[in-house]
Amino acid sequence: xxxxxxxMRHGSTTWNEEKRLQGRADIALSLRGRxxxxxxxxxxxxxxxxxxxxxxxxxxxxxxxxxxxxxACEQRLVEMDWGHWEGRKVAELRVExxxxxxxxxxxxLDFRPPGGESPREIQERLIPLLLELGSAGGVVGAVxxxxxxxxxxxxxxxxxxxxxxxxxxxxSAAQVFGIAEDGRLTLERANVSLREFQVT
Numbered sequence: 001x002x003x004x005x006x007x008m009r010h011g012s013t014t015w016n017e018e019k020r021l022q023g024r025a026d027i028a029l030s031l032r033g034r035x036x037x038x039x040x041x042x043x044x045x046x047x048x049x050x051x052x053x054x055x056x057x058x059x060x061x062x063x064x065x066x067x068x069x070x071x072a073c074e075q076r077l078v079e080m081d082w083g084h085w086e087g088r089k090v091a092e093l094r095v096e097x098x099x100x101x102x103x104x105x106x107x108x109l110d111f112r113p114p115g116g117e118s119p120r121e122i123q124e125r126l127i128p129l130l131l132e133l134g135s136a137g138g139v140v141g142a143v144x145x146x147x148x149x150x151x152x153x154x155x156x157x158x159x160x161x162x163x164x165x166x167x168x169x170x171x172s173a174a175q176v177f178g179i180a181e182d183g184r185l186t187l188e189r190a191n192v193s194l195r196e197f198q199v200t
Contacts, residue, residue: 002181003133004188006046006141007149008174010054010062011037019089023082023116023147029061036172037065040194042141046174051141054078054148063143071143076129080147083116108161109154119161122151131183149175156185167191 011033015022029037051071053063055078063071085093094101104111112118126148133140149169150161156177159165167190169175176189 003137003179004139005130005133005152005177005179006049006139006174006192007152007177008062008141008143008194009146009149009171010056010058010143011065013058015087019091020087021082021085021090021113023079023086024056025086026057028057029065033058034061034065037062040066040172042066042194043174043192046139046141049139049141051143052077053143054145056145059143059145066143068141068143071141074129074142076125077142077144077148079145080119080122080151081113081115081117083113085113085116106162111161119147119151119154122148123155126151126155127183130179130185134179134181134183137181146171152177152185153187156187 011029013022013027013033014030015025015027017030017032051063051068052074053059053068053071055073055075059077060071060073082088109120109123110118112121153159153165153167153169153175154161157166167187170191172195173191173193175187176192178186178188180186
């Protein structure tokens with residue numbers, strides 16, 4: 001039996017709009033973000049399924065605006081920890097740190113901000129969750145974060161987070177993964193639109 005995981009990102013916050021690194025900071029959706037989410041609609045095949053949600057406010061607000069009732073709060077879906085770089089801008093860090101920043105980024109899955117978490121470590125905390133979902137079977141939805149979705153994508157496709165991925169992920173869309181009973185992840189569908197299902 002293969003389980004399916006329907007994953008989407010939360011709406012925009014002011015930090016997203018200012019291009020600031022936003023990890024564990026518990027920031028609410030901006031007005032723009034709330035409007036973005038209210039313009040979305042879940043595909044019919046994913047209505048009425050059980051949902052998981054990151055404990056961070058921006059994810060919980062997104063689930064609420066989508067009409068998702070009583071999602072289970074899942075700590076393992078929390079965003080990547082950006083450590084001492086929380087709230088900073090990548091462009092500024094690249095200027096400030098120069099070769100040191102480039103060397104860190106060239107580590108791919110093992111890129112780690114000081115005092116923070118690497119994408120590989122995100123994968124390691126997600127693997128037990130995938131095992132649980134794969135063993136249970138069925139279809140589950142999740143509202144989570146860019147860092148988590150990128151880690152899942154890398155796990156499913158073998159992308160080492162170096163160079164461009166095979167798919168350019170659309171953060172206003174959803175990604176659908178298959179999960180085997182042993183927790184192995186595959187990408188079933190990329191960039192599932194959350195707009196074409198709207199009733200006009």
